[in-house]
Amino acid sequence: MLALARPLRxxxxxxxxxxxxxxxxxxxxxxxxxxxxxxQHEELIVEVAEAFTxxxxxxxxxxxxxxxxxxxxxxxxxxxxxxxxxxTENSPAMALVENAGLFATLDxxxxxxxxxxxxxxxxxxxxxxxxxxxxxxxxxxxxxxxxPSSILDLADPKWRGKVSFSPTGADFQAIVAGVLALKxxxxxxxxxxxxxxxxxxxxxxxxxxxxxxxxxxATGIIYHYYWYRDQEEAGENSDNTALxxxxxxxxxxxxxxxxxxxxxxxxxxxxxxKFLDFLTSAEGQQIIADSYALxxxxxxxxxxGRKVKPLAELxxxxxxxxxxxxxxxVELMQEANIL
Amino acid sequence: MMATAVRxxxxxxxxxxxxxxxxxxxxxxxxxxxxxxxxxxxLGPLLWRPRVGELLGNTLxxxxxxxxxxxxxxxxxxxxxxxxxxxxxxxWHALLSAPLAVPAFVNSYGWVSLTSEVQSYAGAxxxxxxxxYPLVYLPVVAGLATLEAAPEEVARSLGRSRVSAxxxxxxxxxxxxxxxxxxxxxxxxxxxxxALQLLAYPTFTTAIYGQYLSAFSSDAGTVLSGVxxxxxxxxxxxxxxxxxRRRLVRVGRGTGRRPEPLELxxxxxxxxxxxxxxxxxxxxxxxxxxxxWMVVGSSTEFPVSELTSALFSTLGLAAVGAALxxxxxxxxxxxxVRRRSAASTLLExxxxxxxxxxxxxxxxxxxxxxxxxxxxxxxxxxxxxxxYAILFLPRALVSVRSSLEHAPVVLDEVARSLGESxxxxxxxxxxxxxxxxxxxxxxxxxxAISTELTATLLLSPIGTDTLATKFWANSSSVKYGAxxxxxxxxxxxxxxxxxxxxxxxxxxxxxx
Numbered sequence: 001m002l003a004l005a006r007p008l009r010x011x012x013x014x015x016x017x018x019x020x021x022x023x024x025x026x027x028x029x030x031x032x033x034x035x036x037x038x039x040q041h042e043e044l045i046v047e048v049a050e051a052f053t054x055x056x057x058x059x060x061x062x063x064x065x066x067x068x069x070x071x072x073x074x075x076x077x078x079x080x081x082x083x084x085x086x087x088t089e090n091s092p093a094m095a096l097v098e099n100a101g102l103f104a105t106l107d108x109x110x111x112x113x114x115x116x117x118x119x120x121x122x123x124x125x126x127x128x129x130x131x132x133x134x135x136x137x138x139x140x141x142x143x144x145x146x147x148p149s150s151i152l153d154l155a156d157p158k159w160r161g162k163v164s165f166s167p168t169g170a171d172f173q174a175i176v177a178g179v180l181a182l183k184x185x186x187x188x189x190x191x192x193x194x195x196x197x198x199x200x201x202x203x204x205x206x207x208x209x210x211x212x213x214x215x216x217x218a219t220g221i222i223y224h225y226y227w228y229r230d231q232e233e234a235g236e237n238s239d240n241t242a243l244x245x246x247x248x249x250x251x252x253x254x255x256x257x258x259x260x261x262x263x264x265x266x267x268x269x270x271x272x273x274k275f276l277d278f279l280t281s282a283e284g285q286q287i288i289a290d291s292y293a294l295x296x297x298x299x300x301x302x303x304x305g306r307k308v309k310p311l312a313e314l315x316x317x318x319x320x321x322x323x324x325x326x327x328x329x330v331e332l333m334q335e336a337n338i339l
Numbered sequence: 340m341m342a343t344a345v346r347x348x349x350x351x352x353x354x355x356x357x358x359x360x361x362x363x364x365x366x367x368x369x370x371x372x373x374x375x376x377x378x379x380x381x382l383g384p385l386l387w388r389p390r391v392g393e394l395l396g397n398t399l400x401x402x403x404x405x406x407x408x409x410x411x412x413x414x415x416x417x418x419x420x421x422x423x424x425x426x427x428x429x430x431w432h433a434l435l436s437a438p439l440a441v442p443a444f445v446n447s448y449g450w451v452s453l454t455s456e457v458q459s460y461a462g463a464x465x466x467x468x469x470x471x472y473p474l475v476y477l478p479v480v481a482g483l484a485t486l487e488a489a490p491e492e493v494a495r496s497l498g499r500s501r502v503s504a505x506x507x508x509x510x511x512x513x514x515x516x517x518x519x520x521x522x523x524x525x526x527x528x529x530x531x532x533x534a535l536q537l538l539a540y541p542t543f544t545t546a547i548y549g550q551y552l553s554a555f556s557s558d559a560g561t562v563l564s565g566v567x568x569x570x571x572x573x574x575x576x577x578x579x580x581x582x583x584r585r586r587l588v589r590v591g592r593g594t595g596r597r598p599e600p601l602e603l604x605x606x607x608x609x610x611x612x613x614x615x616x617x618x619x620x621x622x623x624x625x626x627x628x629x630x631x632w633m634v635v636g637s638s639t640e641f642p643v644s645e646l647t648s649a650l651f652s653t654l655g656l657a658a659v660g661a662a663l664x665x666x667x668x669x670x671x672x673x674x675x676v677r678r679r680s681a682a683s684t685l686l687e688x689x690x691x692x693x694x695x696x697x698x699x700x701x702x703x704x705x706x707x708x709x710x711x712x713x714x715x716x717x718x719x720x721x722x723x724x725x726x727y728a729i730l731f732l733p734r735a736l737v738s739v740r741s742s743l744e745h746a747p748v749v750l751d752e753v754a755r756s757l758g759e760s761x762x763x764x765x766x767x768x769x770x771x772x773x774x775x776x777x778x779x780x781x782x783x784x785x786x787a788i789s790t791e792l793t794a795t796l797l798l799s800p801i802g803t804d805t806l807a808t809k810f811w812a813n814s815s816s817v818k819y820g821a822x823x824x825x826x827x828x829x830x831x832x833x834x835x836x837x838x839x840x841x842x843x844x845x846x847x848x849x850x851x
Contacts, residue, residue, distance in 0.1 A: 037801070063801040072555050073801065076714040168549040203536050203545075206817035214455050237817060330554040337390035339549055339559070 033059040034271040037074060037083040039067040039170075040129070040258055044293040045087060051287050052278045058271050067093035067170035074263070075100050084266035085275050087258070090174040091127070092326035094259035098124045104264040107273060113280045114298045118257050120322040125261030127321070128279050129288055130296040131223040132314050133175050133254045135244040136209055141218040147244045151175075151221070151252025152183070155194020164200040164208045164217035167338045171205060171223060171256070176333065177324040178254030182317050185332065192336035201338065210237045219244075223256070225294040228308050232294070247315040255316045258295065352678065355670045356686045362667075363693045363729045366704035370568060373561045373707070385562040390546070394563070398542040398570065401463055401535075402528050408468040409524045412617065413475025414517060419610050421483035421846040422505070424600045428846060431614055432480065436473055436841035438621040440833040442790045443470035444533025445810070445826045449625030451537045452632060452819040463540035469621040470534065471527055475520030481844035482516030483509075487595025501601060509598070515582060522578040529571050530697030532793040533811065543567040544699045544793070551797060556707040564700045571695035629830075632823040645809070646824055653789050653805040653832070656720070660727035661735075661785040665777055667728055668735035676743045687736070694733045698793035701726050706797060723798040727788050734787060735780035742776020743769075779839075786836040790829050806832065 038045045042064045049060035063083075065073070071093040074081050081102075088094050097103060103124040111123055118127030135154075137147065141162075148154055154163050166172055180188045200217050202208050208220035209227060224245075230238040246252035260279055262272045278284045285302035288295065296304050296311045304311065333339045374382060385391075416435050420428050438446070443466075450457045450466050457466055486509055494504035532544040541549075543563055550560035603610055671690055674683035693701075705726050709717040716722050746769055754764040792807040799808060810825035 065801045066552065068552065068555050070801070072710065073718050076710045076717040078714065080715075168552045170552075173553055200539075201541070202539050203549075204815055204817070207539070207815075210817050211455060211458075216455050216458070330557070333553065334385075334388075334390070334559055337388060337393065339390070339546070339553055 031268070032057065032271070033061055034084045034268045034275050035061045035063065035082050035266070036085045036087060036275065037070045038062050038064050039070050039086075039088045039093065041089075041293060044288065044291050044295075047291050048279060048284060048287050051284070052275060055278065055283075056274055058274060060275070068096075071096040074102060078102075079265045081263060081265060082267070083263045084268045084272040086125075086261050086263060087128070088170070089131075089256075089258050090170040091257045091259050091321055092174060092177060092324050092329075093170060094125050094261060095120075095322060095324060095326070097261065098122065098322075102263055102265065103261045104266075104269070106262065106276060110276055110280050113301075115300070117318070118298050118321065119259075122322070125259045126276075126280065127257035127298050128260045128285075129258040129293075130255050130298060130311070131225055131258070132245065132296070132309075132311075132316070133178070133252055133256070134222060134224045134227065135219050135246070135252065136212050136222055136227055136238070136241050137219040137244055138212050138215050138217075138240055139242050140240060141215060144242075144244075149246070149248070150250045151179070151246055152187070152191050152250075154198065154219070154221070155191045157194075157198070159198045159219075161198065161200075162218040163195065163198050164202055164211050164220040165195065166202050166204050166208050166222075167333060168203055172221070173326055173329050173333075174256040174324065175221065175254055176329045177326060178256070178317070178319055179251040180325060180329060180332070181319045181323045182251045182254075185328070188332055189335065192332055192338060196336050196338050206237070209241070213237045213240050215240070221252075224308065228294040228306075229292065232292070243309075245309060245314060247313075249315055249317040251317055253314055253316045254319065255296075255311075255314060257298075257321060352670055352674060353682060356674045356683065359667045359671060359732075360686050360689045362725065363690055363732055365708065366696055366701045366729065367568065367692065369704040369708055370561060370565045370700070373558070374565050377558055377562075381558060382562065385559050386566070391563070391566065394541060394543050394546050395566070397460075397540065398529065398567075400460065401467065401540065401542060402525055402570075402574075404464045405468045405471065405528050406521050406525050408464065409472040409475050410517060410521050412468065412472040413520055414479050414513070416472070416614065416617065417476050417479035417483055417846075419614065421480055422598065422601055423603050423610070425603060425607070425610060425614075432846055433841060434618045434622065435476055435614070436837060436844075437618075438470060439473040439477075439840065440830055440837040441470070441622070441625050442533075442792070442807075442829055442833055443467065443527070443531055444537065444792055444807075444814075445629075445829055446470045446621075446625045447534035447537040448810075448814045448819070448822060448826060449628030452814075453624070453628050458539040460540065463535060463538045465620075466538060467528060467531065467534060471524045472621070474523040474527065475517065477840055477844040478516040478520045479513055480846050482513045484844070484846055486512060486598065488598040489595065491598055505601070518578050518582055522574060525574045526571060526695060529567060529574070530699070530793070532697075532699055537814065543570070544697055547699050547703060548793075548797075551703060551706075556703065556710060560703055561707070564703055567697060568695070568700055571697065575695055628819075629823055629826055632820045633827070635820075641824060645804075646828070649804045649806050649809045649825070650828060652803050653807070656723065656727070656795075656803075656805065657785045657788040659720075660724050660731070660788045661781040663724055664728045664731050664735045664784045665739065665781045667732055668739045668780060669777070671736055672740040672743050675740060677748060687740075690736055691733050693729050696730065698726070698730055698791065699797070701729050702794040702797035718798075718800050720800055720803070723795065723800070726794045726798050727784075727791065730791070730794060731784045731787050734783045738776045738780030738783065739773065740776075742773040742779075745776075746772035782839070783836060786833060789832040 045062060049062060053060055067088045067090055074083055074086060074097050086097060105123050106126055111119060111126055114126050118130060179191060202211060205222040205226045208222050209230060211217050212220040227238050227243050260276055262276060266272050280299055282299055282301035285297040285299040289297045289302050289304045294306065294308055419425055420431050446469065447466050456462060490508040491504045494508040499507065530544060532548060535542055536545050543566060547560055547563045550557055550563060671687060675687045705722050709722050750768050751764050754768045790807060792811060795805050796808055796811060799805060806825050806828050810822050810829060813822035
């Protein structure tokens with residue numbers, strides 16, 4: 001009988017052990033820590049967090065997921081959220097949390113370090129890094145002279161079958177939000193309809209880059225760092241391609257801002273303030289600039305440098321960061337049958 | 340007096356069964372309620388839009404092609420292995436079953452990482468068919484193993500050729516196995532997310548995920564889920580109708596004689612070539628890709644601590660999930676076997692409906708419900724475990740039920756008559772008898788959870804990574820090398836269940 005019951009007991013013991021694990025892990029909570037809900041690239045924030053801990057002795061507990069996952073988690077958790085700090089890749093998710101009134105206003109000393117166009121006037125959060133929209137093109141398929149002067153041109157029938165993009169997730173949404181803020185609903189609707197007709201949809205900017213490099217599609221809409229990172233590694237997925245920056249205040253030169261904010265109901269408010277202070281300081285920004293990430297740093301004291309086209313030369317359009325409306329963007333993308 | 344006593348004793352059990360089944364019906368109920376609540380004004384524009392038509396076209400195109408191809412491959416391979424004089428048939432059986440151990444999304448990763456040519460309709464059909472043909476092959480092999488010689492011999496004595504006798508007398512009797520396998524393929528294709536996402540082939544499942552990423556839990560996502568579930572239900576009904584009322588009975592006693600194997604003769608090289616080709620495509624390509632990326636991939640690294648932490652959270656979730664699922668299956672199985680009534684049959688049937696629910700639908704429904712109704716549970720392990728239980732309850736139920744059917748109720752009655760309490764009878768008599776079935780059910784669920792991607796991706800608490808989600812994070816961002824170690828562990832996790840299934844459906848030796 002004992003022998004027969006063994007599978008059952010094994011399962012029970014394993015189950016008990018597995019249930020006990022999270023409890024043990026929860027015991028590690030202590031006052032000298034800060035809980036960061038992180039939607040930025042994990043490797044990057046780990047580097048920043050390690051330097052922060054080395055400097056202050058404050059332990060950083062990272063919870064990594066995507067922009068909307070985390071924003072909605074914070075909304076669901078409400079005032080009882082364990083989050084002290086929220087970091088995103090793109091700003092619309094920050095706006096979601098700000099509109100729910102869950103952010104604490106940041107220290108003016110922190111805000112002053114970041115140029116005003118990379119943070120909302122409310123001071124509820126700030127940008128700490130940025131990425132530029134670019135058109136990556138296969139140099140065998142498209143001549144430099146034939147490149148479009150505006151991202152809106154990609155909706156033109158002459159680009160049919162020659163453009164790819166990754167519509168799911170926060171990256172592309174932020175670009176559409178930029179177009180929407182600059183050109184209005186009607187123009188955005190037409191543009192999306194054109195893109196749908198002309199384009200191939202992939203899941204992820206890396207996949208878009210690879211497809212352009214393979215010649216599966218001639219051009220692709222991505223953020224700049226995907227290309228630069230691949231070039232720094234081995235160029236495996238980008239050696240047949242080059243980047244086209246739209247510039248000239250075109251919607252295609254839109255810069256998306258990665259945001260950082262402090263949760264008003266966090267249990268470690270002081271530590272959170274220290275973390276934001278470090279993240280935006282010249283020291284913290286230099287870590288981002290020196291990392292593999294190749295995203296733009298925003299504190300002018302620690303520019304990105306490297307071989308990336310400098311932030312100052314991008315000539316982005318003027319978009320008020322708090323005008324980015326993600327609800328309408330999703331509606332328009334659904335209307336265009338992209339989602 | 341006696342009757343009321345029995346009924347009173349049975350009712351808490353029935354109540355438990357109702358609660359369990361109600362839990363498994365939450366996602367379906369949510370979709371129905373949410374869709375109805377939307378009203379035609381909102382529902383109309385979300386449902387009657389070109390995107391839905393496009394997804395429907397894509398999904399059906401893929402469904403029809405893969406079902407036909409997997410059926411052809413599965414039946415063909417099964418006949419070759421079971422009914423011919425092919426050499427090394429035991430080895431072929433192992434090799435032909437093995438692709439089941441490569442999760443479809445790992446297989447796609449193998450193909451996509453070698454050539455982007457497969458990111459097309461034809462590519463999706465090819466890769467998905469190669470992943471799922473064992474779902475037809477295995478039941479047909481099992482079906483062929485039970486066939487006896489007599490009907491075919493009668494057909495031959497009436498002047499039919501060997502092949503014609505096989506086609507007319509044996510094949511119809513395989514129909515339930517073929518249909519069952521084809522149905523499984525269909526349900527898998529409808530639920531498949533990871534493979535199709537990597538193959539850049541949009542279907543309802545991938546579109547629902549896109550909705551989730553862009554708009555979180557939105558009405559549009561719910562509507563797409565509703566259409567997908569409808570497709571699954573139609574597929575189930577279609578299979579029921581195709582199976583029809585035909586009865587397959589054997590008249591006569593004793594052990595049936597095995598049919599003589601068909602001699603392949605000069606067709607032997609063709610058959611061998613076909614099987615070699617099939618195994619090379621279905622097993623060779625993904626394994627080659629895996630080996631390639633393990634050895635030469637530039638992003639290959641062995642982050643031992645990340646690997647082990649993903650491994651442990653996978654094992655932990657699978658263990659608890661399997662225990663929970665089996666615990667839920669037990670009262671249901673008991674009701675069906677020992678307290679058979681209209682109500683208990685209805686409960687069991689309802690529990691099987693979950694079989695038709697794709698992981699993405701269950702996950703999205705649980706997200707929406709937890710965030711709106713019980714925000715405290717959103718992004719927690721319990722919700723993920725509930726999703727696993729809903730998805731895999733049918734697998735546990737089948738095992739527990741069949742072992743309970745083989746535990747004679749008379750033994751319980753003897754124990755009771757000797758003065759044992761009902762609890763002690765259950766513990767000392769029934770439980771030992773059914774524990775192999777419970778163990779098998781738990782093992783099946785354990786393995787299913789350890790390679791589950793879709794629901795885990797959406798529901799795993801922040802900071803909890805499983806092998807599947809880690810693999811996904813890497814492979815979907817084109818870090819093929821970094822994904823390789825996880826792919827390897829996933830294959831190892833899927834291997835035991837594959838061996839178990841392949842052994843259950845072993846071709847029998849023909850009479851020689």
